[in-house]
Amino acid sequence: MQLLPEGFNYPSPMLVFTFVMLSYFIVTAGIAYDIINEPPAVGGVPDPVTGRIKPQAFMPYRINGQYIMEGLCGGMFYTLGGVGLVLLAQAQERGRDKMTRGLCRALGAALSIISFATCMSFIRIKMPGYMR
Template sequence: MEAILDKALFGFIDPPNLRITAPRWFQLPSPMQVFAFVMVTYFLVTGGVVYDIINEPPSIGSTVDERGNNRPVAIMPYRVNGQYIMEGLAASFMFTLG
């Protein structure tokens, strides 16, 4: 059935005989290069880089303690869907480690 359909649809089309070769300088990347590209992409995507670009959060937060001193805060409080840049990258590092 497939052969009949192929002949009916593509029987009148004669593709040209092209001899296209790849340039000599072009070669496939090594498996380690592909692995590194996938790992860096995974790290950036799980770290929330797209979120960071769109929402532009600060890299790390700060809060005032009972004495009036500023203390750094690593995890954004009171926002479930929010994150600081360093928080996302630290979580992404842990995800990447496995």
């Protein structure tokens, strides 16, 4: 019994990985929220000294709301953290040479740590009293 039609080939693993990471970015960036609620790209807050409006990328104290740029930044760093974890997993393969494994380890650890630190700073902007 043949499961695939004639002439059909499975997609390459890298293509599948690309689609999975793209869908992960779309979900974590809140694209559906942005389409449904149509928030502004960035906000504005008046400067107490000059009275001028300063751009504001994050909506502080609002857990259930976001600006478009806030969602895209958060989604990008979540995705970079995921790529870092994938690189750390790739560094464990025995078939790779030593230099490639070391590069995967270093880059994966750096991406994971940078992503974690940035996402924690985003959380502290959204919820100033959280985990203190």
